Amino acid sequence: METGTAPQPDSTEPDRTKPDVPLGDYLTVRVSRGKGPENRYEEFQVPRRENQTVLDIVTWIQRNADPALSYRFACRVGVCGSCAMTVNGKPRWTCRTHVSKVIGKERSLTIEPLRNLPRIKDLAADMSAFFEKWQQAGGRFAGKTDRTGPLARIDPESPGRKAVDAGIECINCAVCYSACDVVTWDEDYLGPAALNRAWTLVNDERHAEKRETMKKVSAAGGCHSCHSHGSCVEHCPIGLNPTAGIAGLKRRSVLQTFRLSGEK
Numbered sequence: 616m617e618t619g620t621a622p623q624p625d626s627t628e629p630d631r632t633k634p635d636v637p638l639g640d641y642l643t644v645r646v647s648r649g650k651g652p653e654n655r656y657e658e659f660q661v662p663r664r665e666n667q668t669v670l671d672i673v674t675w676i677q678r679n680a681d682p683a684l685s686y687r688f689a690c691r692v693g694v695c696g697s698c699a700m701t702v703n704g705k706p707r708w709t710c711r712t713h714v715s716k717v718i719g720k721e722r723s724l725t726i727e728p729l730r731n732l733p734r735i736k737d738l739a740a741d742m743s744a745f746f747e748k749w750q751q752a753g754g755r756f757a758g759k760t761d762r763t764g765p766l767a768r769i770d771p772e773s774p775g776r777k778a779v780d781a782g783i784e785c786i787n788c789a790v791c792y793s794a795c796d797v798v799t800w801d802e803d804y805l806g807p808a809a810l811n812r813a814w815t816l817v818n819d820e821r822h823a824e825k826r827e828t829m830k831k832v833s834a835a836g837g838c839h840s841c842h843s844h845g846s847c848v849e850h851c852p853i854g855l856n857p858t859a860g861i862a863g864l865k866r867r868s869v870l871q872t873f874r875l876s877g878e879k
């Protein structure tokens with residue numbers, strides 16, 4: 616995975632922050648810069664190209680204007696989930712976001728790191744808390760057998776398999792995490808992606824630790840903290856619906872509580 620930080624520019628090099636195409640055929644791009652909590656905006660004039668993505672813009676700046684600009688990407692095709700940033704105020708996967716869809720009438724872009732995560736440098740957010748919450752939500756698969764055991768046979772039409780299918784393609788981009796106001800208010804909230812992962816596990820017939828996973832997502836900061844306002848659904852770039860999974864966890868958690876109190 617590349618982080619995009621390169622050696623400092625040679626001060627004898629010509630200023631390349633100006634476009635290399637006729638004026639008018641360029642975009643004004645404001646980029647948030649700084650380490651940790653520092654923040655300042657720098658403006659660049661970037662040549663406009665056909666079918667240009669936001670990641671193309673950031674890459675042009677890093678290659679032609681400021682090699683010290685830090686950002687993160689890997690696949691460029693919407694698979695790895697590493698390129699998410701805030702673009703004109705909204706979290707987006709930048710490698711699949713076409714500039715023409717987001718520049719608006721002002722023909723300008725403001726690019727910032729993902730909200731709700733600390734900044735490492737410039738556009739690279741520190742994803743540690745996001746992944747730690749997957750662990751806290753019991754998001755690690757625990758098999759009922761080892762690799763020498765028979766393959767599990769799962770009915771593709773079973774409700775559990777369908778529930779898993781609906782959430783399994785998550786690419787861990789943290790766009791939903793950045794879009795969620797409850798994450799902003801409550802640093803302990805596990806967030807939509809971790810809870811969506813937990814939902815796929817508690818519906819997976821092969822998962823041996825469903826009870827443990829349910830216990831973790833039912834605790835403080837878990838599924839019951841979700842306000843169901845659906846910002847995660849609105850922003851998820853691959854169309855997943857974490858709100859639906861979280862609603863499923865809430866139902867299951869309440870049913871389990873009734874069942875346990877009935878057993879006393």
Ligand code: SF4
Binds near residue numbers: 794796797847
């Ligand atoms: S529905 Fe829940 S998880 Fe999704 S954005 Fe709203 S509060 Fe966050």
Ligand code: SF4
Binds near residue numbers: 784785789807855
């Ligand atoms: S649920 Fe969607 S937005 Fe959230 S991390 Fe997964 S792919 Fe990204």
Ligand code: FES
Binds near residue numbers: 690691696698708
């Ligand atoms: S670079 Fe991999 S999803 Fe954007």
